[in-house]
Amino acid sequence: MCDLCRTLPQEFPRPHPPHKCRLANALYCSSCASYGHILADCPAPPPKSSTMPQYVEQLVPPSLIKALNITTKTPLPESLLAEQEQSITTLLNSDEFIRTWLKNRGIACKSKAEIREKLAEWAKDNHTRIQFVSK
């Protein structure tokens, strides 16, 4: 069993060698353009300064910057920069999987509609963003 599947609910993964993990092979890293991990777990992630806005002016469309001739670089407030340091939780995009995953965290879902609602609630409480992968 690979390290990634060790964290999954017991009913889901079948024993397999790490290089044949279907879940890991579905993960894509846009930094090194390869499969096997997500950007958050990248061994060589790009610096935050190149992936996140650092100045207020970066939030303004470039056409406006040019039209209004804005040349300043006002640093974003610290609180906004800290918010960007959010973690990512990767889950299989399957209601059945999410229901079991939530159950393992002590959250019971009565109806199918409730599953995504409870997951969004969990993500908000744990300050994480949910990323779905298909198989």
Ligand SMILES: [Zn+2]
């Ligand atoms: Zn695996």
Ligand SMILES: [Zn+2]
């Ligand atoms: Zn990577």
